Amino acid sequence: MRQIGLVGLGAMGLGMAQSLRRAGHHVHVYDLRAEACRAFAADGGTACASPAQVAAGCDVLVSVVVNAAQTEQVLFGPDGAAAALKPGSLVAMCSTVPPEWSAALEGRLAERGLLYLDAPISGGAAKAATGQMTMMTAGRPEAYDKAGGVLEAMAAKVYRLGERAGNGSKVKIINQLLAGVHIAAAAEAMALGLREGVDAAALYEVITHSAGNSWMFENRMNHVLAGDYTPLSAVDIFVKDLGLVLDTARASKFPLPLSATAHQMFLQASAAGHGREDDSAVIKIFPGIELPAGKS
Structure with a gap:
């Protein structure tokens, strides 16, 4: 069992969290809607009060929010996850964002000693719920090593599209x-x-x-x-x-x-x-x- 964090329990994120739980991982979750966190935790897992609290208990953080601005808040806002993650931890970013922004994010996280995967997703809520969605990923080999089987627990197809962030986006x-x-x-x-x-x-x-x-x-x-x-x-x-x-x-x-x-x-x-x-x-x-x- 690994301790995995996931921020964003929307239509896709909830299914991804459920898939991680089915795969045997303990999942720490945060969403702006506290009731969504409580509902997930009622069936197993940990509801957290902030992205930082999620990050404190995990070495892999999956961010499934709407856009780049929300990802900024998750990572670098008040109670953001980046400052709470241990060096060597991994951030997998699953939002649809400008490719150049994702490429820059890899460098920003590297300055903090953190690994990064550019990992947008597709397939809809139904495929997310069954672990059958598609992930379009790019990142350094050590980031994939850190992910282990986490990506495969959430997606039926995990495409590796390059060793630098941006190509996934x-x-x-x-x-x-x-x-x-x-x-x-x-x-x-x-x-x-x-x-x-x-x-x-x-x-x-x-x-x-x-x-x-x-x-x-x-x-x-x-x-x-x-x-x-x-x-x-x-x-x-x-x-x-x-x-x-x-x-x-x-x-x-x-x-x-x-x-x-x-x-x-x-x-x-x-x-x-x-x-x-x-x-x-x-x-x-x-x-x-x-x-x-x-x-x-």
Whole structure:
């Protein structure tokens, strides 16, 4: 049994913590929602009052928060984890962040004698809960040595993409380019079908068994059919992530016309008040259609 710390019990982080516990590790957790920590600890594990308290009992810390700003708070804010970790400990950062920021973080932690893995994740809450998600990792060999089997306890696929931080985040951003564009295209296709009077369930059945299908169409348009926009991944996540995609490409003057259009669609949905709804709610920007009834 290893003592592992995890900060961020959201849709992905909770499943990852559960996977670590199933693998036999003792898991110390922190989340801004104290009730989430207590619920996890009730089934085994330790609820902590701060990232520093998590770090004090562990030599591997997994950070699963939303963005770079939140990661900064976890590591370097008041009661941050970096100052409490013992030299030689490992930080695995699983958020979607600018690649250059992740590369710089490796150096900042090295100055404190800490190891770092750039380790963004993909697969959704269901795969996180079953330990079947994908990790896109990069870091020094000694960081992987320190991780041992911790990454494999959380993910079915752990890709090693280089010996310096940054490449994991670059690959994750490319994944988010495709994910965002696919969701936007799926919403546009379903919206056209509704406008043309096609039965939504019939359209879904045909497309999911035809060449036009995508994983995002099959998954997200099922939410639309159910009229359920409970956020598993919110509209505002793709406002952020496609923004990172465009920022990365802009730095090298590389054109991304489809990404730019999809980003505008998510921005429009967010501006209309749907930012905290499931990202399939991007379909709500289309005029003159009647969506299947259900939760709003």
